[in-house]
Amino acid sequence: MLDSAMVELSRWQFAITAMYHFLFVPLTLGLSWMLVIMESVYVMTGRQIYKDMTKFWGKLFGINFALGVTTGLTMEFQFGTNWAYYSHYVGDVFGAPLAIEGLMAFFLESTFIGLFFLGWERLSKRQHLAVTFLVAVGSSLSAMWILIANGWMQHPVGSEFSFETMRMEMVSFSEVLFNPVAQVKFVHTVAAGYVTAAMFVAGISAYYMLKGRDLAFAKRSFSVAMGFGLASILSVILLGDESGYEVGDVQKVKLAAIEAEWHTEPAPAAFTAYGRPSNEDEETHDAIKIPWLMGLIATRSLNQEVTGLKDLMVEHEIRIRSGMIAYEYLQRLRNGQDTEGNRAMFKDHMDDLGYGLLLKAYIDNPAEATEEQIQMAVKDSIPEVAPLFWSFRVMVAAGFWMLLLFALGFYYNAKRQVQDKRWLLRAFLFSIPVPWIAAETGWFVAEFGRQPWAIGEVLPTSVAASSLAANDLLISLSAFIIFYTALFIIEMFLMFKFGRQGPSSLHTGKYHFETLEKQQAATTKPETDPSGAGAPSASAPANRHLGDGA
Amino acid sequence: MIIDYEVLKLIWWVLVGVLFIGFAVTDGMDMGVGTLLPFVGKGDDERRVIINTVGPHWDGNQVWLITAGGAIFAAWPLVYATAFSGFYFAMLLALFALFFRPVGFDYRSKIESKAWRNAWDWGLFIGGAVPALVFGIAFGNLLQGVPFHLDELLRPYYTGSFFGLLNPFALLAGLISLGMLTMHGAIWLQLRTSEPIASRAKDWAKIVGLGTIAAFALAGIWLTLGVDGFKVVSMPPLDATPNPLTKEVIVDPYGWLTNYRQYPWTLLFPILGFAGLGLAISLSMRDRAGLGLIMSGLGITGIIMTAGAAMFPFIMPSSSNPNSSLIAWDSTSSHLTLTVMFWAAVIFIPIILTYTTWTYVKMWRRITVEEIRAQDKLAY
Numbered sequence: 027m028l029d030s031a032m033v034e035l036s037r038w039q040f041a042i043t044a045m046y047h048f049l050f051v052p053l054t055l056g057l058s059w060m061l062v063i064m065e066s067v068y069v070m071t072g073r074q075i076y077k078d079m080t081k082f083w084g085k086l087f088g089i090n091f092a093l094g095v096t097t098g099l100t101m102e103f104q105f106g107t108n109w110a111y112y113s114h115y116v117g118d119v120f121g122a123p124l125a126i127e128g129l130m131a132f133f134l135e136s137t138f139i140g141l142f143f144l145g146w147e148r149l150s151k152r153q154h155l156a157v158t159f160l161v162a163v164g165s166s167l168s169a170m171w172i173l174i175a176n177g178w179m180q181h182p183v184g185s186e187f188s189f190e191t192m193r194m195e196m197v198s199f200s201e202v203l204f205n206p207v208a209q210v211k212f213v214h215t216v217a218a219g220y221v222t223a224a225m226f227v228a229g230i231s232a233y234y235m236l237k238g239r240d241l242a243f244a245k246r247s248f249s250v251a252m253g254f255g256l257a258s259i260l261s262v263i264l265l266g267d268e269s270g271y272e273v274g275d276v277q278k279v280k281l282a283a284i285e286a287e288w289h290t291e292p293a294p295a296a297f298t299a300y301g302r303p304s305n306e307d308e309e310t311h312d313a314i315k316i317p318w319l320m321g322l323i324a325t326r327s328l329n330q331e332v333t334g335l336k337d338l339m340v341e342h343e344i345r346i347r348s349g350m351i352a353y354e355y356l357q358r359l360r361n362g363q364d365t366e367g368n369r370a371m372f373k374d375h376m377d378d379l380g381y382g383l384l385l386k387a388y389i390d391n392p393a394e395a396t397e398e399q400i401q402m403a404v405k406d407s408i409p410e411v412a413p414l415f416w417s418f419r420v421m422v423a424a425g426f427w428m429l430l431l432f433a434l435g436f437y438y439n440a441k442r443q444v445q446d447k448r449w450l451l452r453a454f455l456f457s458i459p460v461p462w463i464a465a466e467t468g469w470f471v472a473e474f475g476r477q478p479w480a481i482g483e484v485l486p487t488s489v490a491a492s493s494l495a496a497n498d499l500l501i502s503l504s505a506f507i508i509f510y511t512a513l514f515i516i517e518m519f520l521m522f523k524f525g526r527q528g529p530s531s532l533h534t535g536k537y538h539f540e541t542l543e544k545q546q547a548a549t550t551k552p553e554t555d556p557s558g559a560g561a562p563s564a565s566a567p568a569n570r571h572l573g574d575g576a
Numbered sequence: 577m578i579i580d581y582e583v584l585k586l587i588w589w590v591l592v593g594v595l596f597i598g599f600a601v602t603d604g605m606d607m608g609v610g611t612l613l614p615f616v617g618k619g620d621d622e623r624r625v626i627i628n629t630v631g632p633h634w635d636g637n638q639v640w641l642i643t644a645g646g647a648i649f650a651a652w653p654l655v656y657a658t659a660f661s662g663f664y665f666a667m668l669l670a671l672f673a674l675f676f677r678p679v680g681f682d683y684r685s686k687i688e689s690k691a692w693r694n695a696w697d698w699g700l701f702i703g704g705a706v707p708a709l710v711f712g713i714a715f716g717n718l719l720q721g722v723p724f725h726l727d728e729l730l731r732p733y734y735t736g737s738f739f740g741l742l743n744p745f746a747l748l749a750g751l752i753s754l755g756m757l758t759m760h761g762a763i764w765l766q767l768r769t770s771e772p773i774a775s776r777a778k779d780w781a782k783i784v785g786l787g788t789i790a791a792f793a794l795a796g797i798w799l800t801l802g803v804d805g806f807k808v809v810s811m812p813p814l815d816a817t818p819n820p821l822t823k824e825v826i827v828d829p830y831g832w833l834t835n836y837r838q839y840p841w842t843l844l845f846p847i848l849g850f851a852g853l854g855l856a857i858s859l860s861m862r863d864r865a866g867l868g869l870i871m872s873g874l875g876i877t878g879i880i881m882t883a884g885a886a887m888f889p890f891i892m893p894s895s896s897n898p899n900s901s902l903i904a905w906d907s908t909s910s911h912l913t914l915t916v917m918f919w920a921a922v923i924f925i926p927i928i929l930t931y932t933t934w935t936y937v938k939m940w941r942r943i944t945v946e947e948i949r950a951q952d953k954l955a956y
Contacts, residue, residue: 092682095635096675102645103671106660111731113660117653118909122917125650128643129924137636137932141939144632146954148938188910190817192730193653195910360728492661493733502668509672513679520686533953 027390028491035499036108036491039506043100044473045466046510050094052465055169055216056223056258057087058162061142062155063250069155078536079247080158081146082529083227088143089520093513095136100506108499112480112490119185119196120175120481127171135164169219170212177208179481180472181274187376187484189359194484207277210265211472217261218468221428222461224255228435229458230525232451235444239538243529245445252439256432263425275338276482280475282335283411284418285320286310290334295320303411308336310411335408342381342407346400349382351375354393380484381407387488409477417467417474424464431457582814582905584914588651589891589904591921593884595647599640600757600880601873602932606630606637608761610677610704611754614697616765616776621945623697624685624955628948629768631956632939634681636932638674650917654730654820654907655891659714662724662734666710666741673706685956704761705754712753715883716746719832720803721895726820735896745803748795755788756853756879760872763856767865770944778860781868785857792849792879799886805831806893806901820906825898832886842885848878 061080068076102124105113113121138160145154178185184201185194196202228251234244282288286303287295288310297319301310320332352375358368384403385392395403431453438444444451476482480490524531530539579587609630617623630637649656660667676699684696720743723736762784765777804827811823828834835842852875859868887893889904908914948955 088682089686092678095638095678099642099671099674102642103660103667105649106645106656107664107667108661110657110661113649113657114654114730114732117649117656118913121646121650121653121656121909122913122920125643125646125917126920126924128639128646129920129928132639132642133636133924133928134931136639137633137928137935140632140635141935144628144955145938147951153938188817190819191910196913196916199912199916492657492664493731494661494664498664502664505668505672509675513675516679516683520683524686531953 027386027388028488028493029496030387030488032494032496032499033488033491035496035503036494037487039108039499039503040104041473042503043097043104043506043510045469046514047094047097047101048465048469049462050090050097051169052215052219052222052461053090053226054087054094054165055219056221056254057083057090057226058158058165059220060223060227060250060254061087062159062162063254064247065155065158069151075242075246078529078532078534079243079250081532082243083247084142085524085531086226086230086521089517089524091139093517096513097510108492108494109480109490110492112485114193115485115490116182116194116481118191119178119182119194119202122196122199123171123175123178123202127168127175131164131168131171133164135161135168138164166216169216173211173215174203174205174208176472177205177211178202179479180211180276180476181205181207182481182484187379189356189372192360194481207274213265214262214468217258217265218461218465220258221255221262222465224251224258224432225428225454225458225461227251228255228431229454229456230528232454233525234528236448236451236455240528240530241445243537248435248444249439252432252436255428256436259425259429259432263429274482275341276476276479278333279335279338279408280414280471281332282338283409283414283475284471285332286313286411286415287320287332287334288336290331290337293329293331294318295332298415301415303415305405305408305411310415335411339404339407343400343404345378345381346384346403346407348375348378349380350385350393350395350400351382352379353382353391357391357393377483380479380481380486383489384478384486386486406478409475414471414475417470421464421467421471424460424467427457428460428464579915579918580815581911581914584911584918585814585905585908587918588647588908588914589884589888591918592644592647592651593880594925595640595644597877597880599637599644600876601760603634603637603640604708604757604876605760605764606634607704607708608757608759609765610680610700610761611708611758612761612765612777612780613704614701616762616773616780617697620690620693621948622773623693624948625769625773625943625945626765627681627684627700627956628943629765631681632935634677636935638677647917647921651909651914652891652902652907653909654726654732655902658724658726658732658734658902659722659892661732662722662736663714663717663741664734665738666714670707670710673702673710676700676703681956704757708754708757709750712750713741713746715753716749717741717743718890718892719749719799719883719887720745721806721827721893721898721901723896724892724894725897725900728821730820745795745798748791748798752788752791752795752879755784755791756872756876759785759788759853759856760869760876763860763865763868763872766860766863767869768942770942774865778863778865781860782857785853785860785872789850789853789857792853796846796882799832800830803832804829805833805886806890806898807831807834808889808903811903811905814905816906818906818908820900820902823899823901823903823906825893825901827895827898835885835888845878845881845885849875849882850878852876852878 061084064076064083065080068080138157141149141157142161145157149157183205184196184198186197188195227247231244231248231251234240286298286301288308296315296317298310299314299316301313303310352372355368355372355375356379359372382392384406385395385399387406388399388402389395434450435444435454438447438450478486480487528538530537609626613623613626617626680696680700680703684693724732724734726732759781762777762781766774766781769777807826807828809824809826852871856868856872856875859871890901891904891907892902894900
C-alpha cells in the first residue's frame with residue numbers, strides 16, 4: 027500500500043505541471059500554422075508587410091514557445107520520477123509513441139525553430155518558409171504522438187498483460203496507432219490549439235484597431251485570424267471529443283459523469299443544464315433538464331442510450347470481485363506455481379485484474395479484501411462528478427462564445443466593416459483568455475474524468491505512483507509552484523510588453539511608435555514633450571498605409 | 577524482417593548509447609558554452625556573440641536528451657522507472673537547471689537592462705553546468721551500484737538518500753562530465769567566435785582539457801583499485817522473457833574489468849578517450865579548432881563508451897540487493913516494442929542527422945561583435 031497522502035500530492039503535482047504546460051501548447055500548435063500562412067503570402071506576393079507580420083507574431087510565438095519547451099521537459103521527467111510503477115507497468119506500450127514523438131516530431135520542430143528566429147538573413151525566402159512549415163509540421167506531429175499515448179491511457183487497445191514480466195505489453199502497434207479515442211482526441215485538441223492562436227491574434231489585432239494604430243498590419247492579421255479561426259472552431263465543435271465516448275468503459279463513465287446521469291435513461295437522454303451532482307448521495311440535486319439534447323450530443327443518435335453511473339458501478343462491483351480472483355492466481359503464477367490450471371483461471375479473470383488492483387488503496391493483498399473494502403473500491407470506481415459536470419459546461423460555453431465571435435468577426439471582416447464595430451473589437455480583446463479556459467477545462471475533463479485510472483481499467487492511479495515519501499512531494503511541489511509562478515510572471519511581462527508595442531518592436535522604422543517619434547521630432551523640435559515618447563494614443567491614424575511599403 | 581530478441585536487446589543497448597553520445601556531443605557542446613559564458617564573455621556584446629553561436633542549435637541539440645529519455649522509457653521501462661524515481665532530487669535538480677535554458681536563450685536579449693541580461697547569463701551558466709555535473713554524478717553512482725531492490729510485483733524501492741549520491745567517486749565522475757563538455761564548448765567557441773573571445777576560449781580548452789584527462793585517469797585507477805564491480809553468475813538464456821529477478825549477481829572487486837580482459841579490443845574506448853582529448857587540446861593550441869572539435873567529440877565518445885563497456889551488460893547494478901540489478905538482457909521491453917522502436921530509429925536517425933547538418937551548414941560563420949551590433953534586434 028502506498029502512502030495515500032503521497033499519491034494525492036503526486037496527483038496534484040502532475041495536474042499542476044500538466045495543466046501549466048498546456049497553457050503554452052495550444053498557442054504553439056496554432057500560431058505555427060498562422061505563421062506559415064502569413065509567410066506564404068509574403069513569399070508569393072513579396073509584400074513586406076506579411077514578412078513583418080510573420081516576424082512580429084513570430085516574436086510572440088517565441089516567448090510562448092520557450093515556456094512550452096521548459097515545461098515540456100518536466101512532463102518527460104515526471105513519468106519516471108513520480109509514476110515509476112506506471113512507467114514499469116506500461117512503458118512497453120506507452121513509451122513507444124513517446125520515443126517516436128522525440129525522433130519524428132521534437133527533432134523536427136526544435137531543429138528548425140532556431141532557424142526560424144535567427145535564419146532570416148541566412149536563408150533564401152523559400153528556404154525560410156520551408157523552415158517555418160517544418161516547425162508547424164513538427165508541432166502538430168508531436169501533438170499526434172502524445173495524443174496516441176494519451177488515447178491509450180483512456181482506452182488501452184493493442185496490448186495484453188503478461189504475468190511473467192508483470193506488465194502490459196504491446197501486441198499490435200497498428201491498433202495502438204489507430205486507436206479511435208486517439209484519433210478524435212488528435213483532431214479535437216489540435217483544432218482547439220488553432221482556435222487559441224486565432225483568438226490570440228484576433229484579440230491583439232483588435233487592440234491595435236481600437237487604438238487606431240498600425241491599421242494595415244492589424245487588419246491583415248485580423249483577416250488571417252478570422253479565416254483560420256472560423257474553420258478551426260467549427261472543427262472543434264463539430265468534431266468534438268464526444269464521438270470518442272462510445273468506446274470503452276472509462277469513456278462511458280466519463281460521459282455519464284459529465285452529464286451527471288446516475289440512472290440509465292431511455293434514449294434519447296435529456297441534457298442537464300443545471301444541477302448539483304453529489305457522489306455522496308449518488309444523485310443530482312435541483313436538476314434542470316432539457317429533453318433529448320444529451321442523447322444528440324453524446325451519441326449523435328436518438329435511439330442509443332447513455333448508461334448511468336449506478337448501473338456502471340454495478341458492473342464494476344462484479345469486475346472487482348473477478349479481479350480479486352485474478353490477483354489470487356497472479357500471485358500463484360508469480361510464486362512459481364505455473365500450472366495449466368492456474369494459467370487458465372488467471373486468463374479467465376485477467377481482464378479484471380485492474381479492478382482488483384483498485385483494492386490496493388485499502389489492502390496489500392486484494393485477494394483478501396473484506397466486503398467493506400470492496401464497497402469502498404466500488405465507490406472509487408467513478409470519478410468525482412461535480413467538477414466534471416461543471417468543467418464540461420464551461421468548456422462548451424466557451425466554445426460557443428468563440429463560435430459566435432468568429433462568425434460575427436468573419437462576417438464584418440468580409441464586409442470590411444470590422445474596424446467600425448468597436449463593441450466587437452472589444453469583445454475580441456477581452457475574450458483572449460477564453461480559448462485557454464476552454465482548453466484547460468477540456469483537458470481537465472479528459473484527465474480527471476479518467477479517474478480512478480491511470481490506464482483505463484488496467485492500472486489505478488493509486489498503484490501507479492513511485493515509492494516516495496509525502497515529504498519528497500511537498501518539497502518538489504513547492505519548488506514547481508515557485509519556479510512556475512516566477513516563469514509565468516516573466517512570460518506575461520514580456521507578452522504584454524511586446525503585445526502593446528506591436529510591430530514597432532521590429533524596429534523597421536515604419537510602425538506607430540517609431541513614426542510617432544519621428545513626427546514629434548519634426549514638429550516639436552524646440553520643446554520636448556515629456557509624455558509623448560511612448561504613450562499609446564488613439565489619435566494617430568497617420569500611419570495608416572505605412573505598413574504597405576515595398 | 578524479424579530480428580532475434582537477444583540481438584535486439586544488444587542493439588538497444590547500443591542505440592541508447594548512441595543517443596547519449598549524440599546528446600553529449602551536440603547538447604553537451606552548448607551546455608559547455610553556457611558554462612563558459614560568464615567567464616569567457618566580457619561585456620554584453622561579447623556574451624551575445626557567444627550565445628548566438630549556439631542560438632540556432634541548442635534546442636534541436638537538447639532533443640537528443642529528450643529522445644534518450646523517451647528511448648529508455650520505451651526500451652528499458654524498469655530502468656527508467658527505477659533510475660528516475662530513485663535519483664528523485666538529483667533528477668529534479670537537473671530538470672530545474674534545464675528550465676533556465678529555453679527562457680534564458682529567448683528572453684535574455686529581449687530587454688535592454690544590464691541586470692536582466694546578467695541574471696539570464698548566470699541562468700544559462702546553471703542550465704549548462706548543473707545538468708552536466710548531475711549526469712556525471714549519476715554515472716558515477718551507476719558504476720558503484722545503487723541501493724535499490726524490486727519487490728515480487730517489480731515495484732522498485734530506492735533505499736539511499738540524495739546526499740548519498742554525492743560521494744567522492746561520483747563527484748569525480750561529475751567533474752569529468754562537466755570538464756569534457758566544457759572543453760568541447762570551449763573549442764566550439766574558438767571555432768565560431770572572433771578575437772578576443774576565441775583566444776580566451778582556447779586558453780579554457782587547454783586548462784579544462786588537461787584537467788579532464790587527469791580526472792579521467794584518476795577515475796580509471798580508482799575504479800580498478802577502489803570500486804567494486806558486479807558480475808552475473810547465472811541467468812536465463814539471453815532471449816528469455818525479461819525478468820530481472822531470475823538471475824544471480826555477486827559483487828566482484830574486479831567485475832568492471834571483466835570485459836576488458838575478455839575482449840581486449842574494448843580497450844580502444846579508454847584509448848579513444850585519452851587520445852581524443854589529447855589531440856583536441858593540441859589541435860586547439862595550433863588553431864586548428866575545426867579538427868579539434870571533431871577530436872573532442874571522439875574523446876567524449878570514448879569516455880562514455882569506457883564506462884559503458886566496463887559495465888556491460890549491467891545498466892543499473894544494485895548495491896543493496898545485487899540480484900535486483902537491471903541488465904541489458906532482462907530489463908528490456910517486449911520483442912515487438914523493441915522491433916517497432918528499432919525501425920523508427922533506423923528510419924529517423926539518418927533523416928535527423930541530415931537536416932541537422934543542413935542547419936549547421938546554413939548558420940556556419942564566425943560571429944563578430946560588429947555583426948551582433950548590426951542585428952541588435954534580430955539576434956539572441
